[in-house]
Amino acid sequence: MSIASGGAAGTFKKGDIVSFAGGTETYTVTDNLTLNGSGAGVLGVYPAVARALTNAAVTVKSTHYANIAGNFRGLSLVSVPLEMPMESMGAAQVNWSGLNIRVVYDYDVVHKKNIISFDCLVGAKVTDPRLLVRFAG
Numbered sequence: 001m002s003i004a005s006g007g008a009a010g011t012f013k014k015g016d017i018v019s020f021a022g023g024t025e026t027y028t029v030t031d032n033l034t035l036n037g038s039g040a041g042v043l044g045v046y047p048a049v050a051r052a053l054t055n056a057a058v059t060v061k062s063t064h065y066a067n068i069a070g071n072f073r074g075l076s077l078v079s080v081p082l083e084m085p086m087e088s089m090g091a092a093q094v095n096w097s098g099l100n101i102r103v104v105y106d107y108d109v110v111h112k113k114n115i116i117s118f119d120c121l122v123g124a125k126v127t128d129p130r131l132l133v134r135f136a137g
Helices: none
Strands: 001-006 017-020 027-028 040-044 058-060 068-072 075-080 091-096 099-108 113-119 121-126 133-136
Touching: 075 099
Parallel strands: none
Antiparallel strands: 001 040, 017 027, 017 058, 068 133, 075 121, 091 099, 099 113
């Protein structure tokens, strides 16, 4: 889709969710794009735009809810055990199906309350995007 805004340069990032004035549909940007100094460029979106657009403003959604579904081989997840506190009498670490969870508990004598914290450090990476789908939720 060609953009000719006649304005300043702008940037679209792969994965951005955009919409066009006059419609409620949303599209996913398929390639990074930096518009030239006059605000022109070719924006790749998926799915293909099914209606004619003339002078339609492009809006990048700043926030949206998205879900991911697909084959588990498309996404890698790692969890590492956290160090135990120096006074580990009130602490424990549990590994459940590869997910490491640290529990630290204490008692606040001033406010007469139990204090319990659960900590988990994880990272995720898409390893094969062909096996995943992102959808609004």
